[in-house]
Amino acid sequence: MNGRDPVDRREEEAGRIWNPGAETLPREELRALQLERLRATVERVSQVPFYREHFRRQDLGAHSIRTLDDLRRLPFTTKEDLRRHQPLGFLAVPRHEVARIHGSSGTTGTPTFVAYTAQDLRTWSELCARFLVAGGLRPHHTAQVAFGYGLFTGGFGLHYGIERVGAAVIPAAAGNTRRQLDIMRELDPEVLICTPSYALTIADGARELGIEPRSLPIRYGHFGGEPWSEDMRREIESELNILAFNNYGLSEVFGPGVSGECPARNGMHIQEDHFIVECLDPETLEPVPEGEPGELVITNLSREAMPLLRYRTRDIARLDRTPCACGRTTTRMSRVTGRTDDMLIIRGVNVFPSQIEEALLRVEGATPHYLIEIDRPGTLDEVHVKVEMHPEIFSDRMDRMQTLCERISREIQTVAGIRAHVDLVEPRSIERSVGKAKRVLDKRGLHRDDDA
Numbered sequence: 001m002n003g004r005d006p007v008d009r010r011e012e013e014a015g016r017i018w019n020p021g022a023e024t025l026p027r028e029e030l031r032a033l034q035l036e037r038l039r040a041t042v043e044r045v046s047q048v049p050f051y052r053e054h055f056r057r058q059d060l061g062a063h064s065i066r067t068l069d070d071l072r073r074l075p076f077t078t079k080e081d082l083r084r085h086q087p088l089g090f091l092a093v094p095r096h097e098v099a100r101i102h103g104s105s106g107t108t109g110t111p112t113f114v115a116y117t118a119q120d121l122r123t124w125s126e127l128c129a130r131f132l133v134a135g136g137l138r139p140h141h142t143a144q145v146a147f148g149y150g151l152f153t154g155g156f157g158l159h160y161g162i163e164r165v166g167a168a169v170i171p172a173a174a175g176n177t178r179r180q181l182d183i184m185r186e187l188d189p190e191v192l193i194c195t196p197s198y199a200l201t202i203a204d205g206a207r208e209l210g211i212e213p214r215s216l217p218i219r220y221g222h223f224g225g226e227p228w229s230e231d232m233r234r235e236i237e238s239e240l241n242i243l244a245f246n247n248y249g250l251s252e253v254f255g256p257g258v259s260g261e262c263p264a265r266n267g268m269h270i271q272e273d274h275f276i277v278e279c280l281d282p283e284t285l286e287p288v289p290e291g292e293p294g295e296l297v298i299t300n301l302s303r304e305a306m307p308l309l310r311y312r313t314r315d316i317a318r319l320d321r322t323p324c325a326c327g328r329t330t331t332r333m334s335r336v337t338g339r340t341d342d343m344l345i346i347r348g349v350n351v352f353p354s355q356i357e358e359a360l361l362r363v364e365g366a367t368p369h370y371l372i373e374i375d376r377p378g379t380l381d382e383v384h385v386k387v388e389m390h391p392e393i394f395s396d397r398m399d400r401m402q403t404l405c406e407r408i409s410r411e412i413q414t415v416a417g418i419r420a421h422v423d424l425v426e427p428r429s430i431e432r433s434v435g436k437a438k439r440v441l442d443k444r445g446l447h448r449d450d451d452a
C-alpha cells in the first residue's frame with residue numbers, strides 16, 4: 001500500500017508546480033502585476049465607507065499609487081474595524097453579487113463575516129490548488145478533509161482546491177476520530193487535510209483501536225489553521241509515515257491559500273500575485289529589518305467582494321526573499337511563531353505557547369498534548385503546565401515521574417525563560433480538539449480571549 005513508498009519518491013512527486021506562469025513569474029513582472037492590481041483594489045475599495053472616508057481625509061485614491069512603496073500611504077485595517085462594521089460593512093460589491101459567506105472561527109465576541117463573489121471562489125480554489133500540488137496532491141489522488149465545514153474557511157476552502165486539481169475529495173469534516181479511521185481504511189486516501197493537532201489525535205486514535213498509525217494509507221498531510229513546530233512535524237511524520245506540509249491563511253483575507261510549503265519545506269511561499277505581505281514592528285508599524293520577526297500585514301490584490309488593505313493579522317513570522325530551490329520566485333514566510341495577542345507575559349517575560357511545545361518535544365516521554373494554566377494567586381504569576389505522557393512511560397514510580405517533571409521544567413526554562421510547575425497527567429486526559437487546539441487557560445483575567 002501507499003504508506004510503504006520511499007519518502008524520496010514522494011518528494012519527487014511533490015516537485016510539481018500547478019501554475020508555473022504565476023508561481024515562477026520573474027520578480028520584475030510580479031511587481032508590475034502587483035502594482036496594477038493594487039491600483040485596481042484601491043479603486044474598488046473606494047466604494048467601502050471605511051476606506052472612502054479615509055481616502056477623502058488624506059486625499060488619496062488609485063491615482064496616488066505610483067509605485068509599490070505607496071502602499072505605505074494606505075490605512076491599516078484591524079479586526080476591530082471589521083467588527084465595528086459588521087455585518088458585511090466592508091462589502092465592495094452589491095449584495096446580490098455575493099456567492100458565499102464564511103465567518104471567523106470566533107469563540108468569543110462578535111463573529112466577523114467574510115464574503116465572496118463567484119469569481120472570488122474560483123480564485124480561492126486556485127490558491128489552494130497551488131499549495132496542494134506543491135505538497136504532492138495529484139489528480140489521481142483521493143484527499144480526506146478533516147477540517148470543519150461551515151463558517152470556518154478550512155473545510156470548504158481546501159475542498160474546492162482539491163476539486164480544482166481534479167483529485168477526489170472525501171468531505172469527512174472534523175471530529176469522530178473513529179469514523180475518520182474507518183473511512184481512511186476503507187477508501188485509501190493518499191492525502192489527509194486537517195489541523196496539525198488533529199493529525200496527532202488521529203494517530204493516537206488509531207493506536208487506541210490497535211491500528212498501527214504507520215499502516216494507514218495516507219502519504220501526504222496538509223496541515224494549517226493553527227501554530228505548530230518543526231518538532232511536531234517530525235512527530236507527525238514519523239507517527240503516520242507521511243510527508244507533512246504547512247499552509248497558512250486567515251478568513252479575513254480569503255482563508256487558507258495565502259501561503260504554503262513546497263517540497264523544500266523551508267518556509268511557505270506567499271502567493272504574491274494575490275497578496276502583498278508586509279512584515280512590520282507591531283509597535284512602530286515600520287518594516288522590521290530583512291529576515292527579522294514581525295507582524296504580518298496583508299493586502300488583498302485580487303479579491304472582489306471584500307478586499308482588505310493592510311490587514312493586521314497579529315501573526316508573528318519572518319519573511320525570506322532568498323531564492324528557493326523549487327524554482328518558485330515568491331517570497332517565503334516562516335512558521336507563525338506566535339500572535340501579538342497570544343503572546344503571554346509571565347512575570348515580565350514574553351512567552352509564546354509554541355515555545356512550551358518546543359520544550360516538551362525535546363523530552364522523551366512527554367507528548368505535545370499540553371495545557372498551560374496561568375494564575376496570579378498573590379502578586380506574582382504562576383504557571384502550571386499539564387503535560388500528557390506517552391502511555392509506555394506513564395508509571396506509578398514516583399521517582400521516575402519526578403525526574404521527568406524536572407527535565408521538562410528545565411527545558412521550559414531554557415526555551416521560554418520561565419519557571420513552570422509541571423504536572424504530568426495520564427495519557428488522553430487533556431481534552432482533544434477536532435479543530436484548533438486550545439493551549440492556554442489564563443486565569444489572571446489579563447489575557448484577552450480572542451478568536452482564531
Ligand code: DLL
Binds near residue numbers: 223249335452
Ligand atoms: O484558520 C484559515 C486556514 C484554514 C488556514 C485551514 C490554513 C488551513 P481563521 O480561522 O481565520 O482561518 O484563523 C486564522 O489561524 O491568523 C493564524 O493565527 C492561524 N493560522 C492559520 N494557519 C496557520 C499556520 C484559518 N499554518 C489564524 N500556522 C491565523 C500557524 C496559523 N498559525
